[in-house]
Amino acid sequence: MFEYGIVGSGVGGSSIATLLNAKGYKVALFEKEPYLGGCSSTFSHKGYSYNTGATTLAGYEDGFIVKEVFDEIGFKPELITTDPAIVIMQNEKVTPRYSDFEKFFQVLNTNYPYSQNRKFWELIYEINSEFYKMSGHYYSNANIFAKVKSLLSFIPLFLKFQKYLRINAYDFIDNFFDGIDDEYLQFLESQILIVAQAPTKEINFFTAALSLGYTFNENHYAIGGLGAIFNGLTKDIEHVYKNSEIKEIKRLPTYFELHTKNNIYEAKKIILNSTVYDSAKLFEDRDIKSYYKKYEKLNNYQSSFMLYLTIKSKKKFEHHYQIIKEELFPHSLSKAVFVSFSDENDNTIVAKGHYSLTISLHTDLRIWQNKETYKAQKKVLQDILVQTVLTSLDIEESEIVHSFCATPLTFKNYINRTQLGGNAITMKNFLPFLPSNDSPLNSVYHVGDSVYAAQGWPGVMLGVKNLKGLLDV
Numbered sequence: 056m057f058e059y060g061i062v063g064s065g066v067g068g069s070s071i072a073t074l075l076n077a078k079g080y081k082v083a084l085f086e087k088e089p090y091l092g093g094c095s096s097t098f099s100h101k102g103y104s105y106n107t108g109a110t111t112l113a114g115y116e117d118g119f120i121v122k123e124v125f126d127e128i129g130f131k132p133e134l135i136t137t138d139p140a141i142v143i144m145q146n147e148k149v150t151p152r153y154s155d156f157e158k159f160f161q162v163l164n165t166n167y168p169y170s171q172n173r174k175f176w177e178l179i180y181e182i183n184s185e186f187y188k189m190s191g192h193y194y195s196n197a198n199i200f201a202k203v204k205s206l207l208s209f210i211p212l213f214l215k216f217q218k219y220l221r222i223n224a225y226d227f228i229d230n231f232f233d234g235i236d237d238e239y240l241q242f243l244e245s246q247i248l249i250v251a252q253a254p255t256k257e258i259n260f261f262t263a264a265l266s267l268g269y270t271f272n273e274n275h276y277a278i279g280g281l282g283a284i285f286n287g288l289t290k291d292i293e294h295v296y297k298n299s300e301i302k303e304i305k306r307l308p309t310y311f312e313l314h315t316k317n318n319i320y321e322a323k324k325i326i327l328n329s330t331v332y333d334s335a336k337l338f339e340d341r342d343i344k345s346y347y348k349k350y351e352k353l354n355n356y357q358s359s360f361m362l363y364l365t366i367k368s369k370k371k372f373e374h375h376y377q378i379i380k381e382e383l384f385p386h387s388l389s390k391a392v393f394v395s396f397s398d399e400n401d402n403t404i405v406a407k408g409h410y411s412l413t414i415s416l417h418t419d420l421r422i423w424q425n426k427e428t429y430k431a432q433k434k435v436l437q438d439i440l441v442q443t444v445l446t447s448l449d450i451e452e453s454e455i456v457h458s459f460c461a462t463p464l465t466f467k468n469y470i471n472r473t474q475l476g477g478n479a480i481t482m483k484n485f486l487p488f489l490p491s492n493d494s495p496l497n498s499v500y501h502v503g504d505s506v507y508a509a510q511g512w513p514g515v516m517l518g519v520k521n522l523k524g525l526l527d528v
């Protein structure tokens with residue numbers, strides 16, 4: 056009998072499994088796929104390797120959450136610092152997001168000259184650094200007392216940032232600049248979308264400020280792809296079951312049965328790393344099923360369209376670009392595409408002289424559900440993305456050695472989820488409406504980007520730390 060059965064090996068599942076294992080608990084980590092990491096994994100397709108979705112690692116520096124958790128485990132990933140964290144390309148303007156304020160600001164202010172710029176970006180810088188100095192908050196949904204206690208733990212944060220929490224980001228920015236032009240707004244909006252997963256009209260300014268500010272922190276590239284981190288991280292866990300999808304979980308009086316196609320495992324407690332939108336189907340138990348069903352309304356169907364390219368090129372590239380166009384890409388929710396390159400010296404992910412590219416664009420699952428138009432839509436979007444990347448980054452078509460694309464349905468087939476980017480923290484969907492890492496259900500816990508705290512490595516890791524506290528380990 057395992058103490059903990061952990062369903063899914065994403066950032067959340069793998070990290071909590073490793074933490075519990077390091078504390079001496081008997082854990083089993085189940086992963087549907089042959090590789091670990093979910094949205095942050097690295098996979099192989101016809102001999103070429105790619106990062107599945109995520110490509111950047113923020114939060115690995117002293118005083119930040121990813122490093123704090125990894126240090127506690129005693130794990131040191133192989134990383135390269137990425138600076139600029141992203142290069143933003145819009146029309147003819149190229150703006151590297153350097154971590155150094157002045158270095159970034161000089162280029163920004165030349166590209167987008169606004170008299171309020173310095174005050175605005177200093178505010179972003181300040182909110183970002185003040186936020187990461189705060190600690191002590193926790194979040195529980197176990198019962199009404201725990202919930203009230205959780206909300207009280209956020210009071211220092213509410214007090215400190217209240218004027219930015221109550222106003223939507225769009226209004227704040229527009230007022231700040233006495234009316235902002237479309238180009239500059241799109242520049243900000245595109246960067247905010249990739250972190251907050253929602254447009255400025257739906258989120259408060261505090262969330263927007265953190266989304267714009269994270270590039271002032273250290274950002275990292277993982278050697279061998281982000282997936283390589285998971286192999287190192289979980290190496291001391293004895294029971295990692297890959298290719299093992301949990302099809303059903305049965306609650307018995309004192310433990311759970313976790314059913315794969317061929318086996319049944321027993322665990323006293325379960326931690327789900329499947330999204331809250333996809334978890335109800337794992338259970339027959341009515342209480343558990345209805346608990347997860349209630350959160351299905353949070354599903355915003357936001358997802359990703361991916362283009363994967365391997366190119367052979369002698370040119371030098373930064374690790375990450377965001378290319379912003381004037382029009383929405385067809386069958387998408389965005390005017391901006393995020394392009395990540397493998398490091399030129401990283402020959403563990405790709406052969407020497409080549410680059411592995413992971414290219415992502417926001418889309419909506421519902422755009423991809425018509426079987427009759429699916430193939431044609433995929434082709435149209437793939438062609439446009441290839442052209443956009445080639446032209447913007449000066450790559451020849453002849454340099455492409457391998458390419459293919461993925462839709463939200465591809466994600467469903469592989470990592471069991473279509474909603475990507477997690478639970479966007481919008482004005483409507485702020486604490487206390489967020490699902491937590493615990494629940495009123497005895498011995499049922501949750502980690503990942505659809506529950507507290509948010510998406511991305513730092514967001515999911517805050518949830519891992521919160522869960523560790525709730526489990527009192």
Ligand SMILES: Cc1cc2nc3c(=O)[nH]c(=O)nc-3n(C[C@H](O)[C@H](O)[C@H](O)COP(=O)(O)OP(=O)(O)OC[C@H]3O[C@@H](n4cnc5c(N)ncnc54)[C@H](O)[C@@H]3O)c2cc1C
Nearest residue numbers: 063065066067087093094108109110111301503504511512
């Ligand atoms: C295109 C894209 C780009 C992104 N870029 C970045 C970035 O650059 N930096 C960043 O920090 N974040 C980025 N993110 C967000 C980040 O990838 C996610 O927030 C994070 O990886 C989610 O981790 P998770 O713990 O929720 O697990 P998930 O990634 O959701 O993984 C869950 C795992 O559980 C497995 N699973 C599900 N159900 C079962 C089952 N029944 N049985 C067994 N296994 C199961 C799945 O196969 C999967 O491996 C990006 C996301 C996307 C989609």
